[in-house]
Amino acid sequence: MRDKHYTLKNLRNGVNSIIRQVHLDHFEPDYVVGLTRGGLMPALMISHYLDVPMHTLSVSLRTSNDGPESNFWMAEDAFGVLTNEEQAINKSRWDVSRRKNILIVDDINDTGATLNWIKKDWQSSCYPNETSSWQTVWTKNVKIAVLINNEASQFKDVHYVGDSINKLDEPDVWYHFPWECWWHEDSFSG
Numbered sequence: 001m002r003d004k005h006y007t008l009k010n011l012r013n014g015v016n017s018i019i020r021q022v023h024l025d026h027f028e029p030d031y032v033v034g035l036t037r038g039g040l041m042p043a044l045m046i047s048h049y050l051d052v053p054m055h056t057l058s059v060s061l062r063t064s065n066d067g068p069e070s071n072f073w074m075a076e077d078a079f080g081v082l083t084n085e086e087q088a089i090n091k092s093r094w095d096v097s098r099r100k101n102i103l104i105v106d107d108i109n110d111t112g113a114t115l116n117w118i119k120k121d122w123q124s125s126c127y128p129n130e131t132s133s134w135q136t137v138w139t140k141n142v143k144i145a146v147l148i149n150n151e152a153s154q155f156k157d158v159h160y161v162g163d164s165i166n167k168l169d170e171p172d173v174w175y176h177f178p179w180e181c182w183w184h185e186d187s188f189s190g
Helices: 008-024 040-050 072-079 084-090 113-126 131-140
Strands: 002-005 031-036 054-058 102-109 142-150 160-165 173-176
Touching: 008 040, 008 142, 008 160, 031 040, 040 054, 040 102, 040 142, 072 102, 072 113, 072 131, 102 113, 113 131, 131 142
Parallel strands: 002 173, 031 054, 031 102, 102 142, 142 160
Antiparallel strands: none
16 A cells, blocks of 8 residues: 655645635535545635635544434535425425535545435435435535545545546555644645
8 A cells, every 4th residue: 555645735735726616616605514534624724715604524434433424404404495384384395595505525535435425315304205306406506525536436426626536547545634644744744
């Protein structure tokens, strides 16, 4: 296994690239969601730059004993879900005008397992049987940004990318981010 160090300079460049793509896409998130742990630093930076709130979502498929965290309220924000009282008046489950734009941020889209889990989890809370409605909201109101996108990943709905790799070409590479081993001097170099 070959180690690659992602430096603070790489982080700054990746975040700048993502912000540039968000602006060119005219996407205005109501808030940013940082995936714990790797997505927190880039999400915080993007949140400050865009001057929008940031929330966190814990989706640790490899290390969590409790399993991933479902945050259906975020999905409901994206879909404009109405309260029970509002549904009684409007006879609908959601209101398009109330939908919020959400930017989900992670450090790497490696295998796609994490982002696929979020997509399925959020769909199950709002559109369990309506695939076409869900796909419209997912690509219009919910967008994904990653510092590194593995083109060989099973998740293909990444909208904004700092850098692309292909682990089919380089299968034995492991990225180390500065927040993972900040106590080593070379983690912050570059």
